[in-house]
Amino acid sequence: MKWTFENGIPIYMQILRRLRTEIASGAYPPGAKLPPVRELALEAGVNPNTMQRAFAELERDGLVYTQRTSGRFVTKDTEVLKNLRKTLSDDVIEEMCGRLIRLGMSRQEIRSAVEAWASANGTEADE
Amino acid sequence: MAVLECIHLTKKYGSLTALDSIDLSLEPGRIVGLVGPNGSGKTTLIKLAQHLLTPTEGEILIEGQEPGARTKSIVSYLPDREFLPAWMNVESLLYFYEDFYEDFDIARAEQMLESLNIDPHMTFRKLSKGTREKVQLVMTMSRNAGIYLLDEPIAGVDPAARDYILRTIIGNYSENALVLISTHLIADVETVLDEVVFLKQGHIELHENTDALRERTGMSVDNYFREVYRC
Numbered sequence: 622m623k624w625t626f627e628n629g630i631p632i633y634m635q636i637l638r639r640l641r642t643e644i645a646s647g648a649y650p651p652g653a654k655l656p657p658v659r660e661l662a663l664e665a666g667v668n669p670n671t672m673q674r675a676f677a678e679l680e681r682d683g684l685v686y687t688q689r690t691s692g693r694f695v696t697k698d699t700e701v702l703k704n705l706r707k708t709l710s711d712d713v714i715e716e717m718c719g720r721l722i723r724l725g726m727s728r729q730e731i732r733s734a735v736e737a738w739a740s741a742n743g744t745e746a747d748e
Numbered sequence: 749m750a751v752l753e754c755i756h757l758t759k760k761y762g763s764l765t766a767l768d769s770i771d772l773s774l775e776p777g778r779i780v781g782l783v784g785p786n787g788s789g790k791t792t793l794i795k796l797a798q799h800l801l802t803p804t805e806g807e808i809l810i811e812g813q814e815p816g817a818r819t820k821s822i823v824s825y826l827p828d829r830e831f832l833p834a835w836m837n838v839e840s841l842l843y844f845y846e847d848f849y850e851d852f853d854i855a856r857a858e859q860m861l862e863s864l865n866i867d868p869h870m871t872f873r874k875l876s877k878g879t880r881e882k883v884q885l886v887m888t889m890s891r892n893a894g895i896y897l898l899d900e901p902i903a904g905v906d907p908a909a910r911d912y913i914l915r916t917i918i919g920n921y922s923e924n925a926l927v928l929i930s931t932h933l934i935a936d937v938e939t940v941l942d943e944v945v946f947l948k949q950g951h952i953e954l955h956e957n958t959d960a961l962r963e964r965t966g967m968s969v970d971n972y973f974r975e976v977y978r979c
Contacts, residue, residue, distance in 0.1 A: 626939055628962075628967060628970075628971055629962055629965070629966040629967045629971070630962060630963075631959035631960075631962045631963045632939055632958070632959055632962070633959055659918075659919070662918055663915050663918055663919050665939075666911065666914060666915065666918075666940065667918075667939045667940060668918065668939070668940050668941060668942055669918060669923075670777070670778070670779075670942050671939075671942070671959065674959075
């Protein structure tokens with residue numbers, strides 16, 4: 622997928638957001654090897670130091686670990702991955718509900734609308 | 749330690765002051781954008797670093813030395829105009845550079861020319877303007893230099909080639925090198941920059957990390973530039 626960046630938000634934060642999402646969604650599955658910094662920097666068209674900074678943050682959060690000779694890997698810690706998914710989904714819910722409330726919807730209306738969406742769009746078993 | 753340092757650097761052309769006592773210190777391992785409107789002193793600064801001009805007052809130091817023959821062996825310079833002998837073909841330019849610069853990596857240059865589909869048997873003069881600029885950049889980036897001074901490297905080429913050129917810059921500078929890119933096309937380069945230096949009428953208006961600038965102002969470097977230099 623092509624990399625695009627928004628104005629006014631530090632590039633490393635935008636990279637971080639995207640990599641977190643890719644780890645949470647399993648695009649980079651647990652234990653998968655991440656591409657080298659320079660390769661990913663080239664693909665994204667960003668400065669390698671900026672990419673390095675995003676990787677360092679991922680490492681600090683325990684989402685990625687470094688094996689000295691062979692590179693960087695996604696954590697296999699299911700607890701960490703579960704928490705990541707929770708954090709990311711909470712952000713989405715927060716943003717969506719904020720927008721719906723600004724549109725004038727009540728909490729009850731939002732709840733029914735989400736339920737209506739879920740039943741109109743298949744069941745858990747489809748996933 | 750700084751690899752390029754300006755101390756009270758001043759350059760006057762007669763009664764015109766192009767650079768007015770600037771202090772600047774640039775570290776290795778960074779890609780730095782030198783931006784500012786026309787006539788703000790960008791090219792003057794780069795020419796001083798390359799000993800094509802001499803300071804009126806103050807000094808400029810490359811790895812602690814005054815610019816001269818010795819510093820040119822560690823600085824790879826791309827002028828803002830055509831500088832290669834027009835009668836040579838691309839292949840003989842490669843050999844010319846290999847003879848001239850100890851740090852020239854001919855295999856890297858050949859590989860880049862091939863990926864840009866540039867025929868090495870073409871005479872430089874017969875290439876299109878954009879292709880000539882690409883050849884010049886290939887030559888400049890194929891040196892394993894400590895400092896790259898790129899004066900308007902993307903101004904004359906199409907957007908697709910711009911992308912390729914920026915990737916060439918990210919992909920080829922060594923991790924301990926300084927890359928200084930002068931440009932007024934900020935939107936095209938801002939994602940590759942570590943730091944940006946804003947010049948305004950011979951003064952340094954701002955020298956900041958680009959992500960810190962985005963965070964502080966809530967704007968892209970390009971938008972912030974338009975704000976600072978609004979006419």
